[in-house]
Structures are given as structure tokens and as C-alpha cells.
Amino acid sequence: MKNTISLILCLSILFFLLSCNKSSMENNEKIENNKISLVENSNLRLPTKSQFASVSQVIGTSDIFISYFRPSVNNRTIWGDVVLWDSLWRAGAEGASTFRISNNARVGGKPIPKGDYSFFVIPRKNLPWTIIFNKNINLFGIHLYDENEDVLRFDADAINSPFVETMTFTFSKVNSYSTILKLSWAEKTIEIPIDFDKTTSWNNIKKFIENNEQPDSLLWRDYLSIGNYCVFTEDKDYALYSMGLIDKSLDIQETFENLKIKSDLYAVLSQYDSASKYAKDAHALGSTTGMPLHVANLLEENIRKYNSLNIDNSNLPRE
Known part of the structure; x- marks a missing residue:
């Protein structure tokens, strides 16, 4: 009988200790979960292998x-x-x-x-x-x-x-x-x-012009920027479209810059006689309005190049 009571007492004590330990672990886990990670919430940067x-x-x-x-x-x-x-x-x-x-x-x-x-x-x-x-x-x-x-x-x-x-x-x-x-x-x-898609930029350009082309809204430099973009794309269809924009730029104010771009556009269209003419006009105007030396040199080089080519492409519209 005494042995049975002792066994029951031992088991009770063991169960109590295990319960306390489990409760302590759960409490510790709750405390840990409620803590804020100092590493995760700091400016500390840890290196990666790669x-x-x-x-x-x-x-x-x-x-x-x-x-x-x-x-x-x-x-x-x-x-x-x-x-x-x-x-x-x-x-x-x-x-x-x-x-x-x-x-x-x-x-x-x-x-x-x-x-x-x-x-x-x-x-x-x-x-x-x-x-x-x-x-x-x-x-x-x-x-x-x-x-x-x-x-x-x-x-x-x-x-x-x-x-x-x-x-x-x-x-x-x-x-x-x-x-x-x-x-x-x-x-x-x-x-x-x-x-x-090549048309992405041009669709954006056309939409921009449609939304902003009110009297005095666009400056000569605005049309010039679009024409200049066309020059380096070297796309003949876009050159034709940009030619009209450069004409609007010239209507607002004639400068050596927009005359040069018109010359460049004619060169894209392989109309070198017109390209030479507008390069000469740009050089003449720029000589009286403070044109930078490197632009003057470039225009002179272009005039010589266009005169030597002097290609007449009758399939493209001429001025």
C-alpha cells in the first residue's frame, strides 16, 4: 500500500514538474515572439555570399x-x-x-x-x-x-x-x-x-502635339527637338513628318539651329541638293548670330559632302 502511495506521489510530482516546464517554455516562446528583432529593425546590413x-x-x-x-x-x-x-x-x-x-x-x-x-x-x-x-x-x-x-x-x-x-x-x-x-x-x-515598336515614340510625339498645338503653346525649340530626334533615327517616313514640324519652327523664328535640322532631314531623304542649300543658309545666319565654331565646322563639312553626292532621288517629294 505504501509503495502504491509513493508511486502515485512520485507520478504526481513528475506531472507537476512537466506541466510547469511546458508552461515556462510557452511563456518564454510568447515573450520571444513579442520581442522586436534588433537586426531586422535596424540599419545593420549583412553581406550575402553573392x-x-x-x-x-x-x-x-x-x-x-x-x-x-x-x-x-x-x-x-x-x-x-x-x-x-x-x-x-x-x-x-x-x-x-x-x-x-x-x-x-x-x-x-x-x-x-x-x-x-x-x-x-x-x-x-x-x-x-x-x-x-x-x-x-x-x-x-x-x-x-x-x-x-x-x-x-x-x-x-x-x-x-x-x-x-x-x-x-x-x-x-x-x-x-x-x-x-x-x-x-x-x-x-x-x-x-x-x-x-518603332511607332511607340512617334505615337507619343503625335499625341503630345495634338494635345499642345494651340496658338503660342509650342516654341520653335519644341518643334526643333522633335525634328532632331528624327534625324538620328534616319527613318524616311518620320523625316517627312518632321519636315512639317521644322517648317512650323521656322515660321515662329528662323535660327541656324532649325535651318540645320531642315538640312539634316533632307539628307535623311537623300535630297542632297536641298540639304546643301539649307546647310548654307544655316551657316550664313549662324555667322551673324554667334554660332559655335564646332557647328560652323560641321556645316561646312556637310556642305562639301552634300555637294559631292548631289543625288537627285525623284521618288521622294522635293521642296
Whole structure:
């Protein structure tokens, strides 16, 4: 009987101690959960193994922005080892790489709406690599990646290239409508063409003029700026449109600047006799109004060039 009572007493004490310990642990957990993390709520920056980077590029009136973490080779075999063949790769390290475009575009020859995307690659040993744009940008690496959220997939060739220790995104062949995005790491590079619609800028220009072309609203310099944009695009259709804008600029105030742009526009249209005439007019007016020396030299060079070409293209409208 005494043994039974002793056993019951011991078990009761043990149960009481366990209950107290559990209660203490729960209280400690509550206290811990209610505490504010000093690290998470401070300005302390902790380094990451791979360093964060971003690269951006303006294409005409469109913006491309890429953010990513940059892994290094560190004497490792990258392709087929660190990055497995035929497997989804985050195209970087740490969090997934992200890609932002401000206007609708064609990437890899396929249309993609403006917006923000995560960026993935499936490397293949002897076949083109698969490039993926996914609409979920809140991914850490490939965790929670869902193929159903892919917005765009296409194939691109991976070419052998000079060794790159730390993974890098760069832009090449940049103009006002397109560029080539390059991803380079170790001894491989993939090139991704990105193209924007040429009409995007001109639709914006035409809309701007329609909304603002009231009496005395636009200055001669406003028309000049648009005409100057057309000159470096070297597009004949837009040159014809801009010619009318430069005439409006000249109607407001004749300057060596807008005379020069009119000369340049005629050169875009291959009407070199008219281009020479307006270059001479610009030089003559500029000589009396404080034209900078480098502009005078450029006009003189253009006059000689246009006179030597002197091409009469009868298929294009003439003044």
C-alpha cells in the first residue's frame, strides 16, 4: 500500500514538474515572439555570399531594368555541375533575377507586355537553352516556381565566349529601338534580342502635339527637338513628318539651329541638293548670330559632302 502511495506521489510530482516546464517554455516562446528583432529593425546590413547588382538601359523612350545576385566561379565547374543540365536555374544566386520593361516589347522574337518578371534559364548541353519570363517576382531562387505563371518561353543559343569569373548581364548593339541582352558566366554567353515598336515614340510625339498645338503653346525649340530626334533615327517616313514640324519652327523664328535640322532631314531623304542649300543658309545666319565654331565646322563639312553626292532621288517629294 505504501509503495502504491509513493508511486502515485512520485507520478504526481513528475506531472507537476512537466506541466510547469511546458508552461515556462510557452511563456518564454510568447515573450520571444513579442520581442522586436534588433537586426531586422535596424540599419545593420549583412553581406550575402553573392553580391547584388542591377543594370539598366534606355532604348528610345523605353526602359529596361534588371536586378540580380552575381555568383562567381571560384575554381568550380559551372555548367553541368554547379548548374545542372536540363534543370531550372535562377540565372543568378540568392533570390530570383528580375526583369522590368516600361513598354510592350518583343523579347527573343516573341511579344511580352510591359511589366515586372522573374527570369529563369534551363541550360542544355548540346541544344539551345530555354529562356523563361515568369510573372511571380517574389520568388527566392526556384522555390515555389510555378510553370503555369510563365509569361514567355523561347530558346536561345549559348555560345562559347571569353571566361567571365562573376556572372554579368550587359547590353550590346544599343539603338533607339532595340538591343541585345547578354548573360555571361564562366565560358558561356547567351544573347537575347529585345525590340520595341518603332511607332511607340512617334505615337507619343503625335499625341503630345495634338494635345499642345494651340496658338503660342509650342516654341520653335519644341518643334526643333522633335525634328532632331528624327534625324538620328534616319527613318524616311518620320523625316517627312518632321519636315512639317521644322517648317512650323521656322515660321515662329528662323535660327541656324532649325535651318540645320531642315538640312539634316533632307539628307535623311537623300535630297542632297536641298540639304546643301539649307546647310548654307544655316551657316550664313549662324555667322551673324554667334554660332559655335564646332557647328560652323560641321556645316561646312556637310556642305562639301552634300555637294559631292548631289543625288537627285525623284521618288521622294522635293521642296
